[in-house]
Amino acid sequence: MEKKDRIEILMEDMQSNFKLVLEGHAVLNNKIDHLAQETSERFEMVDAKLNLLNQKIDAVAKDLAAHRADTEIHRAPYRVSET
Secondary structure, three states, X not given: OOHHHHHHHHHHHHHHHHHHHHHHHXXXXXXXXXXXXXXXXXXXXXXXXXXXXXHHHHHHHHHHHHHHHHHHHOOOOOOOOOO
């Protein structure tokens, strides 16, 4: 086998390996894009749930403040009864 033939074979082998690497990178790029989209969607869902939870906490705090104000207005002396 001539030196030129060996070089051509090596070049074809290298080209084949480069194609495999490029295909692998394309697959990984698609997976990363998919994961980024999925993660973004999950963060949006968590943000929405967190906002809803904050609204509920604010409503409970408001109700509690109103209840305290009403209780303090009608405060009767508190007695402990031991029987």
